[in-house]
Amino acid sequence: MRNGFEIWDAHCHVYPEKIAARAVAGTDAFYSTVAAGRGTIPDLIAAGTACGVDKFVVQSVATTPKQVASINRFIAEAVAAAPEQLIGLGTIHPAAEDIAADVRDLAALGLHGIKIHPDIQGYRIDDPLFFPAYALCEKLDLPILMHTGDSRYDYSNPNRLLPVLQKFPHLRVVGAHFGGWSIWEEAAEKLAGIPNLWVDCSSTMPFMKGGNKKERVENLIRKYGVDRVLFGTDYPMWSHRQELDFFFELDLTDEDRRAILSENAKKVYGSPKKVLKKEESVI
Numbered sequence: 025m026r027n028g029f030e031i032w033d034a035h036c037h038v039y040p041e042k043i044a045a046r047a048v049a050g051t052d053a054f055y056s057t058v059a060a061g062r063g064t065i066p067d068l069i070a071a072g073t074a075c076g077v078d079k080f081v082v083q084s085v086a087t088t089p090k091q092v093a094s095i096n097r098f099i100a101e102a103v104a105a106a107p108e109q110l111i112g113l114g115t116i117h118p119a120a121e122d123i124a125a126d127v128r129d130l131a132a133l134g135l136h137g138i139k140i141h142p143d144i145q146g147y148r149i150d151d152p153l154f155f156p157a158y159a160l161c162e163k164l165d166l167p168i169l170m171h172t173g174d175s176r177y178d179y180s181n182p183n184r185l186l187p188v189l190q191k192f193p194h195l196r197v198v199g200a201h202f203g204g205w206s207i208w209e210e211a212a213e214k215l216a217g218i219p220n221l222w223v224d225c226s227s228t229m230p231f232m233k234g235g236n237k238k239e240r241v242e243n244l245i246r247k248y249g250v251d252r253v254l255f256g257t258d259y260p261m262w263s264h265r266q267e268l269d270f271f272f273e274l275d276l277t278d279e280d281r282r283a284i285l286s287e288n289a290k291k292v293y294g295s296p297k298k299v300l301k302k303e304e305s306v307i
């Protein structure tokens with residue numbers, strides 16, 4: 025809690041101790057950043073709770089199909105060890121042998137959704153290889169947190185996301201970084217108002233160049249609507265203190281703050297989804 029508000033950090037990357045330093049260095053290289061945290065679960069919980077964060081939505085992205093099962097097990101075990109603080113999202117990879125089976129498996133582990141990162145995975149968000157997973161998530165009501173937007177590549181920009189939102193109208197998608205990292209306003213122009221899309225506010229203000237950043241973020245929130253925006257830090261990239269200090273400076277009502285800091289995340293990620301038995305045919 026901070027200032028009387030419950031806080032959910034809806035966008036946290038975590039890695040097993042052994043590989044955290046290497047994984048964080050890889051992300052730093054991809055985005056030209058210097059991470060604020062170590063990328064491990066103990067570091068995340070310590071850093072976040074020191075700033076009043078109550079709950080963390082944790083995930084890790086598989087860059088090869090081989091990593092999928094072990095990452096999902098790692099996230100599920102982390103959640104089992106700290107169920108009061110963590111909510112886990114699973115990973116999938118479009119080149120997997122049976123992506124729908126991977127979705128079924130991660131749902132059976134009790135994970136509350138999925139994270140994909142098309143730019144790091146190197147597949148377009150609207151690549152048909154993802155479709156069996158999208159179709160099953162739609163049926164299971166499993167939300168997908170998608171990295172969205174990059175002015176350098178065309179894997180996850182609005183022109184890729186729009187057809188997915190339209191083809192799978194009941195798939196609940198959270199577009200990270202206001203639906204379009206590095207192309208924030210352009211993304212909001214194209215995506216605001218789509219009923220199956222939420223966005224998170226992570227990795228936005230520190231990357232913005234030019235203009236009044238506070239006003240730009242306030243405009244993005246208004247454009248999508250306060251009931252559509254989730255607070256997130258993109259840990260370990262940014263510190264909780266810095267992101268929360270910035271958030272509390274925004275011109276918002278207490279009701280808006282409550283929605284963005286926890287209520288919207290509870291609605292999207294809060295409850296475990298329907299788990300299908302193996303023999304139930306869904307696609």
Ligand SMILES: [Zn+2]
Nearest residue numbers: 035171200258
């Ligand atoms: Zn992310």
